[in-house]
Amino acid sequence: MEDFGKTTRRFLMGEWNNNISFLSRARAIKEALNSLKTRTIKDNQKIELALENLSHIRKEYRKLEHLNNTLLEENNSLTEKLKLLEEKKES
16 A cells, blocks of 8 residues: 555656546646636637637647657558568578
8 A cells, every 4th residue: 555645745746647648638628628617708718719729739639649650650661671671681
């Protein structure tokens, strides 16, 4: 059983839950923004702008994630080709 002091320190240092995905964090921020009740039009516009920016960030993240997957596939393909060439060279 982990002691309370260690758990508290990890929580305060932000180390307690590092395995949450980026999109999960973005979803939590969106839910928090949507739950805010504003009293002025200016505050409402700020929240709408924040939600719009968050939407753009999520779209760009998905694009980068897709590009990363594509690059990983290409890397794996090139690694396999390199291995085949090395095997032929040894033969």
